[in-house]
Amino acid sequence: MSALLEVEAIHTYMGEHHILHGVSFAVPEGGCTVLLGRNGAGKTTTLKSIIGLLHPRLGEVRFAGQAVSRRPPYAVARQGIAYVPEDRGVFVDLTVEENLLLALRPGQRLAAKTGLVFRLFPDLERAMRQKGGTLSGGQQQMLVIARALVTDARLILLDEPAKGLAPLLVQQVGEALRQLKAHVTLLLVEQNLALAQAVGDGCTILDDGVSVHSGALADLMADPELQARYLSLGTQGVA
Amino acid sequence: MGFTFSLAVNLALNGIAIGALYFLVAAGLSLIFGLMHVLNFAHGALFTWGAYAGLMVWNRTGSFVAGLVAGALAGAGLGALIEWGLIRPLYKRPVFQILLTLGLMLVLEEGVKAVWGPDAQPLKVVKGLDGAIKVLGQNFPAYRLVLIGLGLLALISVYLLLQKTRLGIIIRAGVQDREVVQTLGINVRRVFTLVFALGGALAGLGGIATAPFDGVSPGLGSFYLLRAFVVVVIGGFGSYGGTAIAALLLGVTEQWVGFFLPRAATGLPAVLMAVVLLLRPEGLFKLGGGRAS
Numbered sequence: 001m002s003a004l005l006e007v008e009a010i011h012t013y014m015g016e017h018h019i020l021h022g023v024s025f026a027v028p029e030g031g032c033t034v035l036l037g038r039n040g041a042g043k044t045t046t047l048k049s050i051i052g053l054l055h056p057r058l059g060e061v062r063f064a065g066q067a068v069s070r071r072p073p074y075a076v077a078r079q080g081i082a083y084v085p086e087d088r089g090v091f092v093d094l095t096v097e098e099n100l101l102l103a104l105r106p107g108q109r110l111a112a113k114t115g116l117v118f119r120l121f122p123d124l125e126r127a128m129r130q131k132g133g134t135l136s137g138g139q140q141q142m143l144v145i146a147r148a149l150v151t152d153a154r155l156i157l158l159d160e161p162a163k164g165l166a167p168l169l170v171q172q173v174g175e176a177l178r179q180l181k182a183h184v185t186l187l188l189v190e191q192n193l194a195l196a197q198a199v200g201d202g203c204t205i206l207d208d209g210v211s212v213h214s215g216a217l218a219d220l221m222a223d224p225e226l227q228a229r230y231l232s233l234g235t236q237g238v239a
Numbered sequence: 240m241g242f243t244f245s246l247a248v249n250l251a252l253n254g255i256a257i258g259a260l261y262f263l264v265a266a267g268l269s270l271i272f273g274l275m276h277v278l279n280f281a282h283g284a285l286f287t288w289g290a291y292a293g294l295m296v297w298n299r300t301g302s303f304v305a306g307l308v309a310g311a312l313a314g315a316g317l318g319a320l321i322e323w324g325l326i327r328p329l330y331k332r333p334v335f336q337i338l339l340t341l342g343l344m345l346v347l348e349e350g351v352k353a354v355w356g357p358d359a360q361p362l363k364v365v366k367g368l369d370g371a372i373k374v375l376g377q378n379f380p381a382y383r384l385v386l387i388g389l390g391l392l393a394l395i396s397v398y399l400l401l402q403k404t405r406l407g408i409i410i411r412a413g414v415q416d417r418e419v420v421q422t423l424g425i426n427v428r429r430v431f432t433l434v435f436a437l438g439g440a441l442a443g444l445g446g447i448a449t450a451p452f453d454g455v456s457p458g459l460g461s462f463y464l465l466r467a468f469v470v471v472v473i474g475g476f477g478s479y480g481g482t483a484i485a486a487l488l489l490g491v492t493e494q495w496v497g498f499f500l501p502r503a504a505t506g507l508p509a510v511l512m513a514v515v516l517l518l519r520p521e522g523l524f525k526l527g528g529g530r531a532s
Contacts, residue, residue: 051422077424089419091412098408103423106405151424 002065004029004185005050005081005155007211010059010069012042012049019045020056023211025204027155032177032186034200034217036193036231041206043189044086047157050187051083052076063155078105082148086159086189090140092133096124099132099143103150110150117146120179138169142176155185162195174198193231197221205230245377250494252374256383256452258490259390263445264467265474265482266397267318267438273414273477274434276333277326280340282442283464284347289314289443290455291355294363297447303365306447307389314443315436317347322435327428344461351457359456368451382451389448393441394483400437401479410434414477469508473515475522485523 003026012020020042027033035043048054050061052073061069068076077083091099100117101110118125121142127135135143141161148156161177162170170192177186177199190196196203196217203220205213207230220226268282293310297303321343329335368385371378401407413420413427420427445463449455470489474481489508497504515523
């Protein structure tokens, strides 16, 4: 099966800082691929390089067979990639409904899309007229994921969606992601191994800006030596 | 002169009328800074150009309404041109933008003198609006009520645009976080030119609306720009409602202080701004704490 997303030896800089030194991995269509690695390994930079917020100087990102790595974010998004940023990205002064409306392409109607959204995130249906900023942290996370879903994306990039949430909410996010991956492919950056394990199928490990391992997540979980080498277990979990 | 009810009403209404003018300049300044992070020093010059262009059309056609439309159009056209031709290559270089818009302010002001001459244009009355109207039993210049109405109309129109249209939702979202807007498939740069045009239209409208109130001179824009900056700082950058309230606050306070302590009036905007910056540096009506970037 050919991959939905192929990241090929990308080198990304932030200003003069060389952050990614050759990151390569593939995301198959369907399921959830987890991007793991210590703080500062380059996980967020990798997601930004895919969505077009950063442009790799070398290497290529291919989505559904098309090169996207020199394109602006709005063009990448229209190809079918959505992005859930680490600090959530809820528009706090917009209502929940307006947050979702933004994700529509001109001419589309929100009512046509809310069925699945409300089934996955029932809280949002009651909060449609509320300002985004009045939602709880967990609800805001649901809203951003729902918004990504409304864009009709084939691939959703999620940057630590459970970061800073209480354990019960982490479980809820995990449950939502498990249901979500039946509808859309996920690429999940996660430090919390328990959540990663609950949702993920495949995984790629980054270390110091380089992709060092790709494989099934189950194999990683069964290999304490590999975990110890690349994922400092002491600092995992809620940052 | 003793303090009377009539005086209080007059000072308040005057303050509101002047506040309406401040609002017309400050609204564009605030939106442009909020969305594009551009500090547009040339914004006051749009006010002046709107005033002169509007006056020219008013003189030619004899219609004040045609003058208002021309002033707004001149401001809108100039605003769009500045964004499209000059600011666009500089979005990643904020220091260059400041130099550019500062220089542009001087060039546009000199341009007004070159086209229309350096002298102030005499006050020109609008037929039928040069009388007085009774407000709360007091005589009040009719045209100042028109100014208040015009400000209110602009306030409501732009409010509806921001609240009820897709463009407005994109602008409000972009003020908080342009990057996230882009990742939703929206080319936010296409909105930038529109916002410059909208801000320019409001400033140009304010410019021509000043003509029957204060007269028009080449330095007019600088006077209003200074106060608009104060208004935007007080109201909170990018906050539309905050801009409106701060404009009224400054207009009314200036009138009262100007009457009771005339020598303090000139320094008042700076003092108000300093107080707000010390107590609430984010302005009175900061947008609810979103992402900083």
